[in-house]
Amino acid sequence: MTDPALDAEALRERAVASLITARDRTTLLTSCVDGPDLTAQHSPLMSPLVWDLAHIGNQEEQWLLRAVAGQEAIRPEIDTLYDAFEHPRAERPKLPLLPPEEARRYAADVRGRALDVLETTAFHGTRLTEAGFAFGMIAQHEQQHDETMLITHQLRRGPQALTAPDPEPVPLFTGPAEVLVPGGPFTMGTSDEPWALDNERPAHRREVAPFRIDTTPVTNAAYRAFIEDGGYDEPRWWTAEGWAHVRRNSLTAPLFWRRDGRQWLRRRFGVTEVVPPDEPVLHVCWYEADAYARWAGRRLPTEAEWEKAARYDPAGDRSMRYPWGDADPGPGHANLGQRHLRPAPAGSYPAGESPLGVRQLIGDVWEWTASDFLPYPGFRAFPYKEYSEVFFGPEHKVLRGGSFAVDPVACRGTFRNWDLPVRRQIFSGFRTARSEEV
Structure with missing residues (x-):
């Protein structure tokens, strides 16, 4: 019979690796072009890349820091800015979005705290924490936005930025x-x-x-x-x-x-x-x-x-x-x-x-x-x-x-x-x- 504690530790390691892999990809997709390309909307079908970056951090904060760990909000005033249902993609460039460097710092701050939460969270007790679901959900969410950002790169006009x-x-x-x-x-x-x-x-x-x-x-x-x-x-x-x-x-x-x-x-x-x-x-x-x-x-x-x-x-x-x-x-x-x-x-x-x-x-x-x-x-x-x-x-x-x-x-x-x-x-x-x- 499998030891549940061993299963939990394997899932915890998988969660850490999945979050790190996702962030490495996000970093590449948002660092291979300069500031104007991050804040521009390359197609009305897509968000500016800088919106995706801060949205990734905001979702991570809401689900891992607030919902799982019960922590107070870091930046509650930006929740509505990065709510995908509040603002259609075509409107997002007009919002007072975080500038690229501030968005990077915010996402990095959230990630550091989230990894601390991951170390101490029991993978049982609630539906969110069972088998580390919330952490897997956030890793999947970030990777889905990494795919969305790659689509934006394909729509972007200009010289090659990714190889x-x-x-x-x-x-x-x-x-x-x-x-x-x-x-x-x-x-x-x-x-x-x-x-x-x-x-x-x-x-x-x-x-x-x-x-x-x-x-x-x-x-x-x-x-x-x-x-x-x-x-x-x-x-x-x-x-x-x-x-x-x-x-x-x-x-x-x-x-x-x-x-x-x-x-x-x-x-x-x-x-x-x-x-x-x-x-x-x-x-x-x-x-x-x-x-x-x-x-x-x-x-x-x-x-x-x-x-x-x-x-x-x-x-x-x-x-x-x-x-x-x-x-x-x-x-x-x-x-x-x-x-x-x-x-x-x-x-x-x-x-x-x-x-x-x-x-x-x-x-x-x-x-x-x-x-x-x-x-x-x-x-x-x-x-x-x-x-x-x-x-x-x-x-x-x-x-x-x-x-x-x-x-x-x-x-x-x-x-x-x-x-x-x-x-x-x-x-x-x-x-x-x-x-x-x-």
């Missing part, structure tokens, strides 16, 4: 184009992952009919065939809302692509390059993913289908934490953590393959699904309704699997992301599916 090594080159993938996922029930969601967020809970049985799913995400080359076949000019591939969106915004290709003679170029973190044919397509909205799937005679997988393909082990008739098993992600499993600033070629990471033979379900690109973002049976909002509950409904579509910009702490086989179907600045791609005839 990272490319993923290892791999031979062109020649495996099967699709794999069969057997029909039947499986366990979706989780009730025992200690840092899982409220929308991932509770675990429940879900019945899925047999279907086939792409072995890898859809590539740039495959998506280019859709473009060249007039996909953006043919309304029959699009939903009514999608076609209206295409016409209204004059869409002709993924975001950041432009045609140069007979080739396509893209802008990636300040560098213009030829679109690599074998990478998963990136920066497409849900409408584009859905239209491609229709053009290809297929469809987007439902969220339940995606999760069964990612987690189901037919040999043990069980759901695993990740496609490769229950072990935490390593560099050989998936492209995560911003260690590369691009997707890996389709077919990479054979060690991350699911038992059914599906690859790259974790990392590389967020994958749009056909499903609306809805609560699971028995859902309970925790620790606040604004994390998930206020977004439930048909307005938001579910994305799964994470991207190269996501840290492992904020990416699991059960992790659910969601966004509006028009969003393209996010690191989003997709794979397709089809129902199996029986």
Whole structure:
């Protein structure tokens, strides 16, 4: 029998490491550009980088110093400035935000105190402290903003500010184009992952009919065939809302692509390059993913289908934490953590393959699904309704699997992301599916 004290210490070490990793990434993203780039709004879709920096510190103060430790507020007057629901992103540059150096000092002060709290907090007694949930929640929150800040860097105009090594080159993938996922029930969601967020809970049985799913995400080359076949000019591939969106915004290709003679170029973190044919397509909205799937005679997988393909082990008739098993992600499993600033070629990471033979379900690109973002049976909002509950409904579509910009702490086989179907600045791609005839 496992010693609970040992489990608590392992979780405490994991919390410390996760918080440090997140802060190292935040520091890099906010120190690689100068002050004007930190305070500027590079897109009305995104906050100034300096807002994210102080917001990260403010959330940490509210949850770890005040809610967990019961300490008095350090800067109560800034709470409303950094309340994401109080001020839409487009308005945030007009607020009296903390200047960059003051924001850095504030976030550092909060972090020092939070690490002291972490050393002495018992990982039991309340829902917030059970298994160190509050600390895991804050590490995930910071990493989510690190991904948001990386999106801001991609939208930013100007010289290259970030660099990272490319993923290892791999031979062109020649495996099967699709794999069969057997029909039947499986366990979706989780009730025992200690840092899982409220929308991932509770675990429940879900019945899925047999279907086939792409072995890898859809590539740039495959998506280019859709473009060249007039996909953006043919309304029959699009939903009514999608076609209206295409016409209204004059869409002709993924975001950041432009045609140069007979080739396509893209802008990636300040560098213009030829679109690599074998990478998963990136920066497409849900409408584009859905239209491609229709053009290809297929469809987007439902969220339940995606999760069964990612987690189901037919040999043990069980759901695993990740496609490769229950072990935490390593560099050989998936492209995560911003260690590369691009997707890996389709077919990479054979060690991350699911038992059914599906690859790259974790990392590389967020994958749009056909499903609306809805609560699971028995859902309970925790620790606040604004994390998930206020977004439930048909307005938001579910994305799964994470991207190269996501840290492992904020990416699991059960992790659910969601966004509006028009969003393209996010690191989003997709794979397709089809129902199996029986």
